[in-house]
Amino acid sequence: MTTYFISGIDTDAGKSYATGLMAKYLHQNNRKIITQKFAQTGCQGISEDILTHREIMGVELFEEDKDFTTCPFVFDYPASPHLAANMQNKKIDIEQINNSTKTLEERYEIVLLEGVGGLHVPISLDYSLLDFLEEKRYPVILVTSSKLGSINHTLMSLEIMKNRNIPLHGLIYNHYPAKSEFILNDSINVFHHYLEKFGFDCPIVEIPVFEKSSDANVEFGKLFH
Template sequence: MNKPIFITAIDTDAGKTYATGLLAKYLQDQGCNVITQKLSQTGCKDTSEDIEMHRKLMGIPMQEADRSGLTCPYIFDYPASPELSASLEGKVIDPMTIKQATDQLTEQYEQVIIEGVGGLYVPLNAETTVLDYLQAQDYPTVLVSSAKLGSINHSLMSLEIAKQRGLNIRGIIYNRIADHTELIAEDTRRVLLKYLKQFGFPEVLIEIPKVDENGAIPAIDFSPLIQS
C-alpha cells in the first residue's frame, strides 16, 4: 500500500485540480488502481466540482467512493475558506473525519492522491490549517507553481515554510498552461530549481505545457515525482 500523495499549491489558482487529475491519469495509464480525494470544496452543492474534473481528466465516470462522500468529506455552498464556509452552515471541519475517509480509500486503492485547498496556510477550522494537517499526516507532497507574475515569491515562501515544518516535498509541478513570456517562464523555472536544491528538496520539476489549439495535453512523465 502506497502512502497518499498530497498536492498543494502556491495559491488558489495555480492549477492544483488540473495537476491532480493529470497525475492520476498518468498512474492509471501505468496500470495503477488510483483515486483522487479533495480535502474540502467550497462554492458547490452536493458534488465536488474538482472531483468531477479529476474524473474527466482520468476519462472515467464518477465512482462509488465519490457518491458516498469519501473523496470529498466536506462540501459547502459559500465560495470562501473552508473555515468560513463551514461556519456559515453552522458546521466545523473535523480533520479526523478527513483522515478516516483517506484511510478507507487507501484500503480500496493502490494510490490515493489528495488535492488540498488553496495554498498551505488556508484554515480548515479555527485551530488547524492545511499546513498543520499536512505536517501531522506527513504525506509526500507536491507543490504546484506557475510562471505568472508573483509566483516566484509565493513559491519560495511555500518552500521555506515547508522546510521549517519538515514537510516531505517531492518536487514541483510547473503549470505553464497560462504563463507569460518564454523569458519569464524560463527564469522562473531556473529560480524554482535553485531553491528546491537550497532547501534540500529533490530537484524535480515537471512541466504541464501550454495547451495547443485543440486543447490536447501531450503525455507527461510524472515518474520523477513518484520515484523521488
C-alpha cells in the same frame, strides 16, 4: 499504498488539473489510483474538483465519489474552508477526512489527496492545512504557475515546508497562463536554485497549457517510478 498531498502555492495555481493529469497518467499505467479532495467550497453536491479529475482521467465517477468518501465536506460559499463551513453552521472534522483517506488507502494503491488553496489556509481559526501536513507528513507535490507573483509564493512555500519539516516529493510548474517565455525560463532556473538551497532533492515537472480532453505530454515518470 501511498498517499500524496497535492497543494498549490495559492488558489487557482492549477492543482486540480495537475491532480487529474497525474491520476490519468497512473491510471493509464495500470496503477490502482483514486483522487481525494480535502474540502470543497463554492459548489453543491459532488466536489467540482473531483468531477474535474474524472473528466481529465476519462473515467466515470467512482462509487467513492457518489457516497462522498472522496470529499465529505462540500460548502456552497466560495471562500476559505473555515469561513464557508461557518456560514453553514458546520465544522470540518479532520478525523472524518482521515477516515476517508484510510478507506481509500485500503482499496487503492495510490491516493492523490488534493488540498484547498495554499499551504496555510485555515481549517479553523486555530488549525491550518499546514498543521495538518505537519501531523500527517504526507509527501507533498507542490503546484506553482507562471503567474506574476508565483516566484514569491513558491519560495515562501518552500521555506515554510523546510521549517516545518514537511517532505516535498516534487514541484509541478504549470505553464498557464504562459504569457512570457522569459518568465517561464527564468522561473525554472529560480526554482531549481532554491530547491537545492533549501535542501529538497525532488524533480520539477512542467505542465504545458492544455485542453482537458487532450493528452498533455508531461513527464510524470519523474514522480512515480
